[in-house]
Amino acid sequence: MDRARRRADADRAYNAQVQAGTIGAVRATGVGVGLAIIAHYSWPWFRRQTLAFKGFLVTGFAVFGLVTHAERALQTLEAEQRKVEGALRREARLALARKGLVATETQIEKWKAERLSR
Template sequence: MTDRARLREDVDEAYSLQIRAATIGALRSGGFGLGVVTFAHYAWPLFRRQTLPFKAFLVSGFTMFGLVIGADNALLSHEADRRRSEHAIRREARLDLARRGLVGTETEIARWRAEKARRDEAANAGS
């Protein structure tokens, strides 16, 4: 798999994670906002006199907050996981290259990755 294809796959995965987390966050916060507005409507006479569009605005504000925060948290978690896995791969490459007596430059790490991918494909084909 080429670097470009791997990057495209990672972007698609991050996007689907964001959509899923944003939907869940919007539903949770929207439900909470609806509960708060309903409680305030029945418990506070001043709030009861407010218009329906204002109450809907409050609920949609809660919903948007949950949507944005949910998507952002999911993306930040995904990026942190990707950084950890990338760091582990690069560390493994640098160690293996050092054993061979090579310096772990970007070019050498890219060659090491390609070589490792070929070995993994050969091992999977042999299984």
């Protein structure tokens, strides 16, 4: 059960990163292409550069957008998971205290398993 939940969490994180990374890469590529076009028509030094160099610069923008957006999406997802897990652990500690039990990690895991089985 725990392994399946972890696998589902990992898949959800991967999908969030792929989606956000794709959006970030497309946006940053557009910015890079736009800046390259502007630089090409307004800066003679840039106009003399090769197409490969200009493509390298645009690719740098795309990679930067992909990485930053994917990382931000993962950090947001992790923060949400920590918030949910913290609330669940708080609820478990209160429920176990009402029963007169000490909220150890083992007891909290048993409480979670009972709650999921209901």
